Amino acid sequence: MTLNQAEHRHSGIALMTPEQVHYGMEKQIHKQRSEVLAIAFQKNPNRFKGKVPVPKSLPVAAWINKPATDELESNLMTSVSHFH
Numbered sequence: 001m002t003l004n005q006a007e008h009r010h011s012g013i014a015l016m017t018p019e020q021v022h023y024g025m026e027k028q029i030h031k032q033r034s035e036v037l038a039i040a041f042q043k044n045p046n047r048f049k050g051k052v053p054v055p056k057s058l059p060v061a062a063w064i065n066k067p068a069t070d071e072l073e074s075n076l077m078t079s080v081s082h083f084h
Contacts, residue, residue: 014056026058 005018013021020026033055041052 011056012059013062014058021062030055030058 005022007017009015009017014026014030016026016029020029037053037055041048
């Protein structure tokens with residue numbers, strides 16, 4: 001992976017790096033962010049206008065070039081047919 005994939009955080013993948021998502025670290029990082037935000041809220045709720053902050057939601061899927069819907073369905077059907 002390049003330096004950009006290891007350091008640059010992308011808004012489309014919940015401010016994670018591509019490397020973190022690729023290696024499956026996103027759920028642990030999301031949990032840690034939630035814990036840090038909860039602690040920050042406890043220490044100073046006025047900073048957050050009395051509302052507990054939450055980290056950006058994790059995406060269901062992330063694409064560089066998202067395939068057309070019919071192509072996704074075709075690939076899914078091909079994959080499913082291989083299991084029968």
